[in-house]
Amino acid sequence: MSERNHGGVGSSGNTPINAEVHALKIAVEVASAWYKGRGIDGPEVALGTVATIATAGLLVDRPERLAAGMKSATPEGFVDIARQVWAATIMRRPDVAQWVHPLLYWLFTDIGARGREQVKRTADAALNAGQLELTATERRFDCDLLGPVLGALRSRTETRVNAQMYTPGDIASALIAVTLGDLKPGQTFCDDTVGTGGLFRVAAQVVRSRGVDPADMLWFGADVDELAVAATAVNGLIWGLGPRVFLHVGEILADPNWADKASRRRAVFLGQIERLNAGMAALDFLKNL
Known part of the structure; x- marks a missing residue:
């Protein structure tokens, strides 16, 4: 657009x-x-x-x-x-x-x-x-x-709001700038308490300021809150994070290998989608015979 x-x-x-x-x-x-x-x-x-x-x-x-x-x-x-x-x-x-x-x-x-x-x-x-x-x-x-x-x-619906911390933008920018160090395409950014992706947004801003496209990065995020993770997926579109966003819903202390699992789960899912698309194409072909 x-x-x-x-x-x-x-x-x-x-x-x-x-x-x-x-x-x-x-x-x-x-x-x-x-x-x-x-x-x-x-x-x-x-x-x-x-x-x-x-x-x-x-x-x-x-x-x-x-x-x-x-x-x-x-x-x-x-x-x-x-x-x-x-x-x-x-x-x-x-x-x-x-x-x-x-x-x-x-x-x-x-x-x-x-x-x-x-x-x-x-x-x-x-x-x-x-x-x-x-x-x-x-x-x-x-x-x-x-x-x-x-x-x-x-x-409005819960007596105790889910504990989601939103780091002020200026503080987050300073923290992310230090964390990213010497930035290169293909570098991984990981947030294991991702919430709705606020630190992803700040990191993407830092990445852009250094002349790198956020879509060339790998973004890994985990949270126990399914809705927050869903919002992070949408925010990935909004902020232009690109197609390499790997997400996980669950308690990371109980699953320290969550990032590897998220990567494998995404590959399996996309493989299923590809096979489904191939199947639909085959059906369309058969209908035209």
Whole structure:
């Protein structure tokens, strides 16, 4: 897509705001819309809705037209758009399918009219708060939107919010710059408490500042939180980390070889996808005989 570096707008429509502040504002609006009235309780559908909008923004050249189309859609129409977005995304990046499924079950399950209305209300809140001005422009490199959204959603549903630490950007940048040392393409970056990938984002910024494409790196991340890992997979798309992202859900102290297992699991998964695609091609061939 063609990217533009927007400054971001506040509620007045003309006041530039920091990307991280903007992400927090969107998170608050999303959580408020999601829990307005009765409906689906879990945070995964709302997080998946925001992830869908972010992913859609990576596929288009005119995010303002995408926003208008999504806002004008019916609840059923929005779900149809979401299905198309993820079909296109997974066709281009089949590796993410291994991890994003916890965020997408509502696309393949009947959540009912009330559930679809709840999804649409949440999507409209995110769009009206300027999500695509954040996630469909170069400003997406400057913040983690999905982390605050997940935190805001959980704070309404859990008596104890999952312990996810978000390191301030300046501190993280200094730490990552030291950790990476002399940077070369093909180098590995590993975070065994990855959360929604915040340190990945900062590391990618450092990598870019040194003239290296983050897609030329290897990214390994683990966490006990399945939703956070799913968000990291989506953030990998948003931040341009490339196809070599290896993720693991589980307790690393109980599984010290998690990185090797993540690498093997990803290879097996992609092999299955390749065989499936070959099988579908063979079926298409046979149908034309």
